[in-house]
Amino acid sequence: MTLLLLIIYQTTIASAIVDPTQGFTPVSLGNSNFVIQKPYDVQVNQRYSCTNGVHQFWVYPTDKPFKNDTNTKPRTEIRISGYDYTCGIWQFEGYGYVPSGTSGVCIMQVFGGSPYATTAMLKIYDGSLKYYESPVLTPNIYNRWFKVNAIHDVGANNVKIYVDGVLEYDGAGRGANTHYFKFGVYLQNNPSNRTESRWKDIKVFKK
Template sequence: MQGYGYRSGVWQFEGYGYVPKGTTGVCIMQIFGATAPRASSAMVRVYDGNLVFYRRKVLAENIYDKWFRLNVIHDVGASKVQIYIDGELKLETKDGGGTVHTFKCGVYAQDKDSNYMESRWKDLKVLRKL
């Protein structure tokens, strides 16, 4: 999916993710774009089977080998990010600033990353509130 860069408004990423056992130390979803020196306004990472916001907060435990629904809502004007796992609000936080943002998903190596890295995605949607 391309062409969804945004500068203002309220945007939502929705998708079903799956992370096989053995994948760790990776970012699987991010809001790219922030004020330097940061590069992203939010990151959902996997460490030892847990979904984690950067390295700061566990969002969900024991997610290996099962599908989960991830919703990330970014209100640019309010500088607010909300992260939902399976319909439950897990985190509300300030974004990282910046002027242009993009949702990304996949596998991006972070600290203490595994040799094997994989995430699977289905039913991806990017929505904008008018």
Template sequence: MAELPSSIEKKGLFKLVLTFHCVVSSLRVGVSAVQSADSTYGFTELPLQSQNLDVQRPYDVPVEQRFSFCGGVYRLWVFADDKPHTPTSPTKPRTEIRISGYDYSSGVWQFEGHAFVPNRTTGVAIMQILLAAHGATTLAITVSNGQLMYYQSQVLDSDIYDRWFKLNVIHDMDAHKVIVFIDGVQKLEVMDRGGHSHYFKCGVYAQRNGSYYMESLWKHIKIFKLLMQ
């Protein structure tokens, strides 16, 4: 993608794109028109290799018993009685892709991925931004009885099961904001939870009232950054 001539113009374009999303959504135009907007416009895609995808899974099982990659699709699953990812961790079971090599402490970053959550997977976080001033995360996208949610406080989509959907998450550390798009439609804009360093994760991480079996599938995972000059 062609780079903009200055950091001021890039910041202005970023704000213009977000304003466009809000205006279009508020006018309630057709879904196809809303989806034509691209939250990654003005961003630069960063190279993502296998070494950038660190799979965290229960420490006592081989990775292939909780993770597979076939036909461009990452499949991650975990059971409610699985062990944590390290012997000393007090956390709940997880199988997650931790994006490595792109930890960030400033700037504007974006995660993109297409996700699929099968019916009966519930009580689970499928995407997170790790680390905060207080608490473990500055964002958690969860699934509860077919609803896609911001933590457990706000519904982002009421019918998420058994279909592919596109998830874009922007973290603007300069403005301390997190913005979430589902299928190209802005669903959330909140203040982040502070902290000096962050990274992205996706997969399945057990939460309260979780199902015994939890699974999510991912494809087209990408990382973007708004580059400045």
């Protein structure tokens, strides 16, 4: 009986894991598509590094914004350029890693909305990966690589978030506008003294 239950459990888990990119076409990404935003008064290498294809971002609550004419919170992010969109179905894929202690930070976003600034934000609070402040997508996210797929259907005003191939969020978007993808660290409420995320194998798809 125990063996049977284990087989049923493993089969159920396997059946829930899918490849969200099926039916999508990948776009070409190069270094020119990765625009780094960091506190305006420091050098890039003081808040960002890339080694063996792993992008590492960190920022502090005392840091400046990414430009001197904005009052937005500190960030070190990559803004994917060259693929801004206003219609269609687009998808971001990447593997993220958040070290323990990082909290109060957005690590990935679908920028653009109406009347909101964003359509989707993935945030870290106390070791949980959340969609904005709620719901929790995945608890105990620290110190491991996890795969993120974020699908934005502009016409249907729909957002789907997959974590490790499992659909964790399927809900309404936040209005049409010019959209693009970002990833890194962008401070939110009650940030930790140092926030960090790492990303690799970044891809963008469209339908």
